[in-house]
Amino acid sequence: xxAARIGKCVLDxxxxxxxxxxxxxxxxxxxxxxxxxxxxxxxIQSTAKVQKIANIIRVKYNEPMSFMDVTEVDxxxxxxxxxTGTVAGIGPAKGTTSQxxxxxxxxxxAENPTIRYIPLTGQGLVAQLLQPLSPDALVNxxxxxxEPNQTLELTLHYMxxxxxxxxxxxxxVERLYSNGRHVTFAATKSDLTPVQQSSTAAQPQAGATGGKxxxxxxxxxxxxxxxxxxxxxxxxxxxxxxxxxxxLFFYYDTQVNLPPKNCAPVSKNELRARDxxxxxxxxxxxxxxxxxxxxxxxxLRTVPAQSDKAQDKNLLSETPQLRxxxxxxxxxxxxxTGQQLILFVPPDKYNxxxxxxxxxxxxxxxxxxxxxxxxxxxxxxxxKTRSELINVIEHGNSYDLYDPPQGTADVTDFLHVNEYFLGxxxxxxxxxxxxxxxxxxxxxxxxxxxxxxxxxxTISQKNFDLISQLLTMMxxxxxxxxxxxxxxxx
Numbered sequence: 001x002x003a004a005r006i007g008k009c010v011l012d013x014x015x016x017x018x019x020x021x022x023x024x025x026x027x028x029x030x031x032x033x034x035x036x037x038x039x040x041x042x043x044i045q046s047t048a049k050v051q052k053i054a055n056i057i058r059v060k061y062n063e064p065m066s067f068m069d070v071t072e073v074d075x076x077x078x079x080x081x082x083x084t085g086t087v088a089g090i091g092p093a094k095g096t097t098s099q100x101x102x103x104x105x106x107x108x109x110a111e112n113p114t115i116r117y118i119p120l121t122g123q124g125l126v127a128q129l130l131q132p133l134s135p136d137a138l139v140n141x142x143x144x145x146x147e148p149n150q151t152l153e154l155t156l157h158y159m160x161x162x163x164x165x166x167x168x169x170x171x172x173v174e175r176l177y178s179n180g181r182h183v184t185f186a187a188t189k190s191d192l193t194p195v196q197q198s199s200t201a202a203q204p205q206a207g208a209t210g211g212k213x214x215x216x217x218x219x220x221x222x223x224x225x226x227x228x229x230x231x232x233x234x235x236x237x238x239x240x241x242x243x244x245x246x247x248l249f250f251y252y253d254t255q256v257n258l259p260p261k262n263c264a265p266v267s268k269n270e271l272r273a274r275d276x277x278x279x280x281x282x283x284x285x286x287x288x289x290x291x292x293x294x295x296x297x298x299x300l301r302t303v304p305a306q307s308d309k310a311q312d313k314n315l316l317s318e319t320p321q322l323r324x325x326x327x328x329x330x331x332x333x334x335x336x337t338g339q340q341l342i343l344f345v346p347p348d349k350y351n352x353x354x355x356x357x358x359x360x361x362x363x364x365x366x367x368x369x370x371x372x373x374x375x376x377x378x379x380x381x382x383x384k385t386r387s388e389l390i391n392v393i394e395h396g397n398s399y400d401l402y403d404p405p406q407g408t409a410d411v412t413d414f415l416h417v418n419e420y421f422l423g424x425x426x427x428x429x430x431x432x433x434x435x436x437x438x439x440x441x442x443x444x445x446x447x448x449x450x451x452x453x454x455x456x457x458t459i460s461q462k463n464f465d466l467i468s469q470l471l472t473m474m475x476x477x478x479x480x481x482x483x484x485x486x487x488x489x490x
Contacts, residue, residue, distance in 0.1 A: 072116035129328035135187040157323040168418040171401040182240040187220040192305035253316035263293030427463040
């Protein structure tokens, strides 16, 4: 009887242990999500950053870009529990409750992830790298609280085909948007261009967001700037009116230039005369009424106007006014030989640029460089150009547009200094060092050197994030069918 009681006791213990293990199984699922989801998410996010800086470096050294996407992570988990017990037959008296025995248990946890990588190759790679950003995508970015200088300068090849004017025009648009939101951007379909139907859903336009870019829909091919007259007042917004007049003058030959109701058309010479008058500080009262007859919008087409329609509207130019980069174009232009939006610098030059007093403004979305920071040679320019440029950089209150001194009528200086002004902006500083960095935002080792973005460099980090978003927006969905694993859940 005693032996039976002992055996029953051992059995009860083993059953209790087994039940305890099985009860623990009820919490395994939530625990694996809690432990695994963040780890996978963090690793995928951090390796994506490394891949992007790696491709920036490859472009700098004329190496082909390569993209490897993690398209799928399927994880199966299993928990196995064991419990064993024995009666040793050892004790002070055989058959008593003091007889010795052993009980042992164990738990085995296994995670079996299936992770799928897809290299971007073939037609998908070509579409992502070469297809320009769409007007819809650019407008959506501008509506997502990204600063216009970041968005426009990283994505646009030009805002007018006359490259001597384009930097000044870009600066004017950025000033109008940043200082009071005097202009609104809208993706539109021009009446002067051919109707383009979207292609099949398997090959969407880069950066398309649906809607007008879905099947059997007309694609938007222009960005229209609308000027907000209701925001004007005679004091603080005189600058906005002046810059809108400048834009109308520069784009005059490419626009229909329809005046508002009950107004006569304004000629190009009148626009230039008003520009000069405002630059000579003519009192605002002399302009009342006239400015209300100015066109309220400017259409920037990304494709040529049809010849017959252009002639019918008396346009002097059918050329597209706006050209946006592809994903490859964004990276190539950013590290190119012209305006270096991404600058590779040694640690000492990084410290010099980062510590310029004017770069300490918390609202600044770019680094304003001095000519020597960007190795810009001004020796062939006039002393006036150099002095004006340095004076604006070191003492100016605004960094988005160079305005000539009052009474100056020379449009050449306006265009020339603004070209330099735009060229001396840098959006990302990548440090090159022989030694590994401490706690960088992102780093990559390439051909014996460490390349990284510093942990305290918030300007570069924000713009690196913007480039990441641009590349994501321009990505083409994979055509390879996903895996369909079977995962048993107990």
